[in-house]
Amino acid sequence: MSNETKDLNNYLYTSSYDDYNIDSQSIMNLLYVSGPSTCNANMISPQIVSDLHSSIQGAYGVGFELSPSSTEFFNSSIDQENDFYSAYNYNISHKSHEVVAGGGAIVESETKVSASPSSSEADHHHAEDSCKSLMKREADDDGGKDDQCSQKVVKTKKKEEKKQREPRVSFMTKTDVDHLEDGYRWRKYGQKAVKNSPYPRSYYRCTTQKCNVKKRVERSYQDPTVVITTYESQHNHPIPTSRRTAMFSGPAACSYNSSSLSPVSDFIINTPRTFSRDDLFCAPYASMNVNANYQQQQSQEFHHESDYELLNEMFPSVFFKHEP
DNA sequence: CGCCTTTGACCCGCGC
DNA sequence: GCGCGGGTCAAAGGCG
Numbered sequence: 001m002s003n004e005t006k007d008l009n010n011y012l013y014t015s016s017y018d019d020y021n022i023d024s025q026s027i028m029n030l031l032y033v034s035g036p037s038t039c040n041a042n043m044i045s046p047q048i049v050s051d052l053h054s055s056i057q058g059a060y061g062v063g064f065e066l067s068p069s070s071t072e073f074f075n076s077s078i079d080q081e082n083d084f085y086s087a088y089n090y091n092i093s094h095k096s097h098e099v100v101a102g103g104g105a106i107v108e109s110e111t112k113v114s115a116s117p118s119s120s121e122a123d124h125h126h127a128e129d130s131c132k133s134l135m136k137r138e139a140d141d142d143g144g145k146d147d148q149c150s151q152k153v154v155k156t157k158k159k160e161e162k163k164q165r166e167p168r169v170s171f172m173t174k175t176d177v178d179h180l181e182d183g184y185r186w187r188k189y190g191q192k193a194v195k196n197s198p199y200p201r202s203y204y205r206c207t208t209q210k211c212n213v214k215k216r217v218e219r220s221y222q223d224p225t226v227v228i229t230t231y232e233s234q235h236n237h238p239i240p241t242s243r244r245t246a247m248f249s250g251p252a253a254c255s256y257n258s259s260s261l262s263p264v265s266d267f268i269i270n271t272p273r274t275f276s277r278d279d280l281f282c283a284p285y286a287s288m289n290v291n292a293n294y295q296q297q298q299s300q301e302f303h304h305e306s307d308y309e310l311l312n313e314m315f316p317s318v319f320f321k322h323e324p
Numbered sequence: 325c326g327c328c329t330t331t332g333a334c335c336c337g338c339g340c
Numbered sequence: 341g342c343g344c345g346g347g348t349c350a351a352a353g354g355c356g
Binding site: 185186187188189190191207 | 328330
Binding site: 192203205 | 347
């Protein structure tokens, strides 16, 4: 990690959204989970965030390319009704090619995560879109009685679908760059002025065919240096190699470790073998709470001695302390 | 020429 | 019913 990278003071907030709208104010109120860490915000933290989210969702991956910024890592979920934020702890252990991010709230609150590893999110989206186009078609078709009837059905269906909104993950990054490069290809399909904000919100869609991932980018009106990025749905394809840095040459998919799901949720993030040093540095360092079995596992689970040495070098000793 | 952004119009849900 | 705000569409234009 370069000094230039460290010098830039970037922040990253993350949250899991059940709510449909971003509430910038709410996001700003996110609990501080981690100690300040200097790492590559635009690069790795969103990756970790995304991976975390994907663990919750079942599969969700976003890789971020390098940009000169550093991050304080925030990670939380949002209670939909009360803007209540609870925090994850980011435990890490190393299982072969996996990083396990285990639950354990730092704050005195239960981690509220709607862990819905739905494999049909894309289908939901498809359904929503097709429903929408259907309605549009019906509207265009100068509807008769049948149309009125079907419209009712469609509306009912749509209401039901609305309850099953695409889960979203959003995070805030302190950066000058509006559109953070994340390795995927996006096409901007809209821009809207945001109420009470001088900064517009941009809407992007993944350009890959049959991929329904969308993302919204807006700058916080409270802190113009903060960019709020919200991802919706999940990629059903790997990151385009042409746009992907060597660092993220592996698959972005994550698996959901249901067997280890605790009340505060455990996650498995599959990481490519090329998982960078900064990657490892950023996430666990953000909130240091160690899996109690970590040290017992580490000697067996690190396939390469250098891995452990590397981590030892990167993480403060406190990170590896035993918990009672 | 393909891909992308821009931007005004449009649709829809929601609150009053 | 109306107005507002969020989200999307699609034509037009820019760029490499």
